[in-house]
Amino acid sequence: MKRLAILGASGHGKVVADTADVCGWQSVVFFDDAWPAKARNGAWPVEGSTADLLTRLADFDAVLVAIGDNRIRLEKLAILKAADARFARLLHPAATISRHAVIQDATVIFAGAVVNAFATVGIGCILNTGCSVDHDCVLEAGVHVSPGAHLAGGVRVGQASWIGIGACVRQSLCIGSRVTVGAGAVVVTDVADGVTVTGVPARAI
Numbered sequence: 001m002k003r004l005a006i007l008g009a010s011g012h013g014k015v016v017a018d019t020a021d022v023c024g025w026q027s028v029v030f031f032d033d034a035w036p037a038k039a040r041n042g043a044w045p046v047e048g049s050t051a052d053l054l055t056r057l058a059d060f061d062a063v064l065v066a067i068g069d070n071r072i073r074l075e076k077l078a079i080l081k082a083a084d085a086r087f088a089r090l091l092h093p094a095a096t097i098s099r100h101a102v103i104q105d106a107t108v109i110f111a112g113a114v115v116n117a118f119a120t121v122g123i124g125c126i127l128n129t130g131c132s133v134d135h136d137c138v139l140e141a142g143v144h145v146s147p148g149a150h151l152a153g154g155v156r157v158g159q160a161s162w163i164g165i166g167a168c169v170r171q172s173l174c175i176g177s178r179v180t181v182g183a184g185a186v187v188v189t190d191v192a193d194g195v196t197v198t199g200v201p202a203r204a205i
């Protein structure tokens with residue numbers, strides 16, 4: 001029996017758990033700091049907080065963090081790593097991933113996502129439903145590419161940046177760290193660290 005623990009009993013966590021199901025994980029259990037008030041997440045039980053998970057790592061074959069906030073997800077991953085947790089990597093069977101792409105641990109790739117040749121995706125990333133990450137893109141740790149967002153070839157995205165739903169990024173651009181690209185934006189220039197951009201063409205707000 002393959003047993004997976006997921007930290008973060010959120011809506012995003014439900015999609016991660018559902019993806020784990022189809023990837024062959026037979027047992028999925030959540031942990032969340034809202035426990036015991038939150039005792040279930042959809043079809044799955046919540047069995048404790050972050051502190052409880054740290055005492056129960058030996059009960060699981062691997063762990064994942066399903067927290068949408070990129071900064072918090074990376075913090076929780078660091079805490080788990082310091083405790084020698086083993087991280088899973090979930091690649092939905094309905095995602096299309098080049099065999100020449102490199103996908104690091106603790107990353108989840110949902111149904112319909114496409115990752116093309118020689119893209120590299122760092123630890124703890126979320127490639128959400130139906131997004132695309134084209135050839136030679138480099139995504140650092142903790143990046144979230146939201147549903148239906150598209151990165152053209154050779155785009156670099158810095159740590160903990162968030163590409164909003166339906167956004168597009170033109171080829172070969174550099175998106176800094178902790179950037180937010182708003183829903184539906186079309187990014188046509190580089191974006192500096194920590195900046196939020198929206199609109200078509202995308203401008204800082």
Ligand SMILES: CC(C)(COP(=O)(O)OP(=O)(O)OC[C@H]1O[C@@H](n2cnc3c(N)ncnc32)[C@H](O)[C@@H]1OP(=O)(O)O)[C@@H](O)C(=O)NCCC(=O)NCCS
Nearest residue numbers: 128146147163164165180181182183184185196198199205
């Ligand atoms: C960009 C974003 C982070 C800004 O959120 P916020 O700081 O709460 O900003 P507000 O909603 O207060 O909006 C601030 C202004 O920006 C505008 N704005 C916000 N998001 C925008 C967008 N995506 N495109 C164009 N304009 C936008 C608002 O209309 C508002 O304009 P106003 O000041 O003239 O009224 C957010 O709107 C967004 O796009 N988030 C991405 C959501 C997403 O991808 N979800 C998928 C999760 S899987």
